[in-house]
Amino acid sequence: MLFDVLETGLPGITWGAIAMLIGGALLLYLGIVKKMEPLLLVPIGFGVILVNMPFGGLMDTVVDGVLYHYYVVGGEPVGLLSRLFYYGLDWEIIPLFIFLGLGAMTDFGPIIANPKTLLLGAGAQFGVYFAFFAALLLGFSIHEAASIGIIGGADGPTTIYLTNRLAPTFIGSTAVAAYTYMALVPIIQPPIIKLLTSKKERQIYMKPQLREVSRKEKVIFPVIAAIIIILLVPAAAPLIGMFMLGNLLRESGVTERLADTASNAMMNILTVCLGLCVGAFMTAENFLRFESLLVFCLGIVAFAAATAGGILLAKLMNLFIKEKINPMIGAAGVSAVPMAARVVQKIGQEENPQNFLLMQAMGPNIAGVIGTATAAGLFIGMLQ
Amino acid sequence: MDVDWNQALQVGMIGFALVFLVLVILALVMQFTGWFFNKSVGFSFKNFFKKGEGDEAVTDLKIESEEEPEYDPDLQISNGNNQN
Numbered sequence: 068m069l070f071d072v073l074e075t076g077l078p079g080i081t082w083g084a085i086a087m088l089i090g091g092a093l094l095l096y097l098g099i100v101k102k103m104e105p106l107l108l109v110p111i112g113f114g115v116i117l118v119n120m121p122f123g124g125l126m127d128t129v130v131d132g133v134l135y136h137y138y139v140v141g142g143e144p145v146g147l148l149s150r151l152f153y154y155g156l157d158w159e160i161i162p163l164f165i166f167l168g169l170g171a172m173t174d175f176g177p178i179i180a181n182p183k184t185l186l187l188g189a190g191a192q193f194g195v196y197f198a199f200f201a202a203l204l205l206g207f208s209i210h211e212a213a214s215i216g217i218i219g220g221a222d223g224p225t226t227i228y229l230t231n232r233l234a235p236t237f238i239g240s241t242a243v244a245a246y247t248y249m250a251l252v253p254i255i256q257p258p259i260i261k262l263l264t265s266k267k268e269r270q271i272y273m274k275p276q277l278r279e280v281s282r283k284e285k286v287i288f289p290v291i292a293a294i295i296i297i298l299l300v301p302a303a304a305p306l307i308g309m310f311m312l313g314n315l316l317r318e319s320g321v322t323e324r325l326a327d328t329a330s331n332a333m334m335n336i337l338t339v340c341l342g343l344c345v346g347a348f349m350t351a352e353n354f355l356r357f358e359s360l361l362v363f364c365l366g367i368v369a370f371a372a373a374t375a376g377g378i379l380l381a382k383l384m385n386l387f388i389k390e391k392i393n394p395m396i397g398a399a400g401v402s403a404v405p406m407a408a409r410v411v412q413k414i415g416q417e418e419n420p421q422n423f424l425l426m427q428a429m430g431p432n433i434a435g436v437i438g439t440a441t442a443a444g445l446f447i448g449m450l451q
Numbered sequence: 452m453d454v455d456w457n458q459a460l461q462v463g464m465i466g467f468a469l470v471f472l473v474l475v476i477l478a479l480v481m482q483f484t485g486w487f488f489n490k491s492v493g494f495s496f497k498n499f500f501k502k503g504e505g506d507e508a509v510t511d512l513k514i515e516s517e518e519e520p521e522y523d524p525d526l527q528i529s530n531g532n533n534q535n
Contacts, residue, residue, distance in 0.1 A: 104533060169534055169535055172534050173534070178481070179481055179484075179485065180485075182477075182478035182479070182481040182482045182485070183478060185474040185475075185477055185478040185481075186471070186474060186475065186478060188474060189470050189471045189473075189474040189475075192467065192470045193467070195467075196463045196466065196467045199459075199462075199463055200459070200463055203454050203456075203459050208454070209454060209455065209458060209459055209462065212459075213462070221535075222535045223535055224535060225535075249533050249535075250533070252533075281488055281489070283488050284484060284485060284488050287484060288481065288484075291477075291480055291481070291484065292477055295473070295476055295477050295480060296473055296477065299469070299472070299473050299476070300469070300473060402535050403533050403535070404533060404534045404535055405533070405534070406533045434474065436535060437474065437477075438470055438474055441469075441470050441473050441474070442466065442467075442470050445462075445466040445469055445470065446462065446466065449461070449462045449465075449466060450462065
């Protein structure tokens with residue numbers, strides 16, 4: 068107590084809070100100095116610091132008349148960030164509107180030009196299910212295992228959306244794991260690619276340019292895709308619906324203002340809110356658990372298995388098709404748009420300077436987003 | 452924690468198979484749509500599985516010369532941040 072009138076935060080500092088402050092500083096370091104996913108890691112890191120300052124009250128929640136200085140699922144939010152978390156994430160508004168923005172930023176041209184690449188996006192979902200079973204073997208509940216498995220999809224909003232639905236207490240660890248590993252794609256993927264492919268396979272030449280896709284096809288794709296996927300997997304409707312709506316705004320040619328807002332201003336606002344919310348959930352009480360460490364370990368297993376799944380499916384497809392595809396593009400089936408495609412392009416160039424695989428890899432890359440959203444919808448549909 | 456392995460196997464195996472099924476159906480529909488909008492070459496399932504690039508089966512873009520179009524590495528992808 069300062070001069071008997073002001074309560075400072077100093078008496079409230081705990082070892083857990085200090086550990087989390089260091090963790091928050093580390094995320095800021097990775098974002099600002101190492102430039103790893105700075106748009107997410109900076110607000111997340113600062114959110115972690117804010118919420119672990121004692122008596123700040125940003126994440127306060129009231130349960131049965133008792134005030135908690137961290138977020139309690141089902142409680143009444145009374146702090147700035149706990150309210151943002153409640154209405155933004157508990158109500159699932161932020162991740163879904165981010166999907167709208169993602170749709171407005173995505174060009175489906177590579178998929179439309181070469182629909183086979185959708186299969187590679189499906190192959191990479193192997194990582195999701197591999198990690199799902201691995202998490203079950205380690206003792207997680209089936210809902211928690213699904214939330215951990217979806218990290219392998221390398222899609223932040225989908226991970227947050229699914230975790231919030233199935234295992235809300237894991238939202239901090241799964242979100243940070245997903246975004247951290249997405250930033251580490253250039254480090255995680257190359258050794259796996261090289262392990263699973265021969266030099267000759269990595270040198271397989273593919274035409275750099277895909278066929279020209281007409282505007283009609285681009286306009287009709289989001290409508291058809293939404294109808295087919297939602298019809299087959301109704302629980303994927305929120306994710307796929309918003310994603311495809313965003314893309315329709317972009318491609319229709321008559322809603323440029325809306326597409327521009329969705330992909331820029333709205334996306335930026337939501338990114339700040341999402342980052343703060345995820346960081347704010349990471350109080351010492353919520354985050355410093357052995358399970359969080361396991362989630363991080365399983366997350367990288369999911370990523371590696373997803374990369375492997377895409378590559379192996381591409382190799383399998385090569386057994387049946389006449390004009391071979393470079394199996395490396397299967398690795399881009401983990402969403403992480405466009406980082407995973409860039410990794411494939413870079414290795415492809417190193418192995419064969421004539422090869423420009425970027426546009427070929429963008430197909431599986433975007434298919435990975437659709438595949439992960441579908442897998443999330445299936446988990447929700449089967450488990451809720 | 453006790454795990455209902457029957458349920459887990461159903462969720463895992465059927466789920467993975469359904470992801471494939473959904474995307475295969477979408478791929479076939481898009482191949483058909485591509486054919487519909489680009490009638491120059493007829494659609495066939497044989498083409499879908501036999502052709503490597505998938506684009507030749509539905510393309511209306513005839514490249515006149517043997518040389519391939521110049522590749523623009525900055526095409527459509529502008530920055531290094533992940534979108535998602």
